[in-house]
Amino acid sequence: MIITSPANATIKMIRSLRQRKAREASGLCFVEGIRLVTEAAEAGAELVQLVVAPALLTSAFAHDLVEQLARQGIERIEVSAEVFASLSAKDGPQGLAAVVRQRWLELAEVRLDQGARWVALVEPADPGNLGTIMRTVDGVGARGVIIVEPAADPYDPAALRASMGAAFAVPLVRTSWAELAAWKRANGVTMVGSSDQAATDFRQAAYPTPLVLLMGSERQGLSAEQQALCDLMVAIPMRGRSDSLNLAVATGILLYELAS
Amino acid sequence: MIITSPANATIKMIRSLRQRKAREASGLCFVEGIRLVTEAAEAGAELVQLVVAPALLTSAFAHDLVEQLARQGIERIEVSAEVFASLSAKDGPQGLAAVVRQRWLELAEVRLDQGARWVALVEPADPGNLGTIMRTVDGVGARGVIIVEPAADPYDPAALRASMGAAFAVPLVRTSWAELAAWKRANGVTMVGSSDQAATDFRQAAYPTPLVLLMGSERQGLSAEQQALCDLMVAIPMRGRSDSLNLAVATGILLYELAS
Numbered sequence: 001m002i003i004t005s006p007a008n009a010t011i012k013m014i015r016s017l018r019q020r021k022a023r024e025a026s027g028l029c030f031v032e033g034i035r036l037v038t039e040a041a042e043a044g045a046e047l048v049q050l051v052v053a054p055a056l057l058t059s060a061f062a063h064d065l066v067e068q069l070a071r072q073g074i075e076r077i078e079v080s081a082e083v084f085a086s087l088s089a090k091d092g093p094q095g096l097a098a099v100v101r102q103r104w105l106e107l108a109e110v111r112l113d114q115g116a117r118w119v120a121l122v123e124p125a126d127p128g129n130l131g132t133i134m135r136t137v138d139g140v141g142a143r144g145v146i147i148v149e150p151a152a153d154p155y156d157p158a159a160l161r162a163s164m165g166a167a168f169a170v171p172l173v174r175t176s177w178a179e180l181a182a183w184k185r186a187n188g189v190t191m192v193g194s195s196d197q198a199a200t201d202f203r204q205a206a207y208p209t210p211l212v213l214l215m216g217s218e219r220q221g222l223s224a225e226q227q228a229l230c231d232l233m234v235a236i237p238m239r240g241r242s243d244s245l246n247l248a249v250a251t252g253i254l255l256y257e258l259a260s
Numbered sequence: 261m262i263i264t265s266p267a268n269a270t271i272k273m274i275r276s277l278r279q280r281k282a283r284e285a286s287g288l289c290f291v292e293g294i295r296l297v298t299e300a301a302e303a304g305a306e307l308v309q310l311v312v313a314p315a316l317l318t319s320a321f322a323h324d325l326v327e328q329l330a331r332q333g334i335e336r337i338e339v340s341a342e343v344f345a346s347l348s349a350k351d352g353p354q355g356l357a358a359v360v361r362q363r364w365l366e367l368a369e370v371r372l373d374q375g376a377r378w379v380a381l382v383e384p385a386d387p388g389n390l391g392t393i394m395r396t397v398d399g400v401g402a403r404g405v406i407i408v409e410p411a412a413d414p415y416d417p418a419a420l421r422a423s424m425g426a427a428f429a430v431p432l433v434r435t436s437w438a439e440l441a442a443w444k445r446a447n448g449v450t451m452v453g454s455s456d457q458a459a460t461d462f463r464q465a466a467y468p469t470p471l472v473l474l475m476g477s478e479r480q481g482l483s484a485e486q487q488a489l490c491d492l493m494v495a496i497p498m499r500g501r502s503d504s505l506n507l508a509v510a511t512g513i514l515l516y517e518l519a520s
Binding site: 039042043128132135136137138139140141162164165166169170203236237238239240241242244245246248249250252253256260 | 299302303388392395396397398399400401422424425426429430463496498499500501502504505506508509510512513516520
């Protein structure tokens with residue numbers, strides 16, 4: 001049976017996942033496109049429902065994927081092209097999406113073994129930056145991302161897109177600044193912060209592990225209190241007019257230096 | 261006299277600058293917000309017209325800026341809040357914008373002196389990436405950006421925003437692949453390309469100057485022909501599921517390595 005009404009109750013629930021409030025309440029997110037659905041499945045994310053528009057789904061690869069996931073017992077909802085378009089944020093929708101369960105770790109579950117590197121982001125505001133940083137964390141082989149709230153939602157569609165699927169592969173923690181500070185003091189992990197005012201060039205420092213790289217928000221950077229919690233503050237030298245780089249670029253530059 | 265009609269001919273011309281076609285035809289762009297207008301002015305960009313909405317412009321700093329620019333003889337257009345909103349892409353418009361002349365260099369004007377580092381982007385598709393790369397080029401002290409067309413427009417509002425004003429400080433060249441290849445062969449500048457398949461870890465290479473860092477497009481990377489033009493191919497090691505980083509992140513990581 002193909003759902004043809006955009007007002008269908010299930011479709012309305014899925015459409016509501018555009019809103020963060022509905023994502024938080026349900027613990028779900030909406031994942032669109034053949035590539036992202038594939039990445040979510042391969043990363044072991046829990047796919048709750050597949051949404052398929054047979055009229056749009058022309059890729060043989062995607063057909064095989066849908067069959068394979070259906071054999072694993074994942075519920076499949078078939079919808080008309082019009083209904084799919086009502087859910088889609090894409091100009092050329094591919095006819096495949098999924099409702100996926102969010103996955104969060106607790107701070108207490110973060111393992112700080114030798115070689116472990118985590119990124120902690122203080123109140124990141126831009127979901128694109130957040131997704132891009134998840135992609136870099138995956139790429140460099142860091143362990144995961146600790147998000148200090150209030151922050152952008154890593155399960156925002158823009159964050160998922162920018163992550164290229166890494167959102168499902170990279171462990172995510174959400175916490176408050178007070179909790180993060182208490183956790184850092186309790187376990188003594190090395191924390192490295194970034195500021196254009198720091199005296200140490202990031203290329204001149206040594207980085208023991210386990211380590212947490214602490215990055216401030218796009219607009220504010222790290223506060224004095226946040227810098228005071230760090231064992232080491234490093235600067236990325238700025239030679240031009242600006243005093244900062246894009247948050248995702250700065251995080252990428254530092255992560256690749258830490259890992260080398 | 262305050263313009264109160266969104267259909268005013270000057271206002272329509274300015275609004276048309278949202279479209280790339282109109283930007284190309286006029287050689288102009290639309291720069292919105294106190295920060296970006298300030299950056300454009302300080303970087304020596306040619307401000308053709310200031311657009312001011314007195315009802316929205318509450319910042320004393322911005323008032324001083326407007327007075328100072330008016331004294332330099334820059335035409336000032338005063339508009340109602342409604343007209344300003346009809347031009348603005350912002351939710352909370354600040355009441356200040358400018359029409360600014362685009363600035364482009366020819367390839368032949370690129371100076372390849374000792375220490376010079378340029379980035380050449382092959383068909384970058386995302387204006388946000390392009391703007392973020394201009395910001396990084398400014399930050400690291402590289403000389404400028406060579407854009408191989410077809411490409412996103414660095415004078416797109418999203419690119420200008422992401423550049424944080426660096427679009428007006430960083431020299432920009434646009435060219436074709438054939439022209440770039442001929443220019444490289446003619447002057448023998450070292451060209452370094454990036455690919456996940458390259459045998460050399462980017463941290464293990466030496467980077468003579470003058471140098472051009474060649475980056476492929478978001479989707480395609482560098483073609484075999486493009487790689488063949490490079491004197492050196494380097495890889496950023498990828499440890500996770502993905503085979504690539506975001507283009508602006510990868511460019512930032514490589515630029516800071518080249519410059520160190």
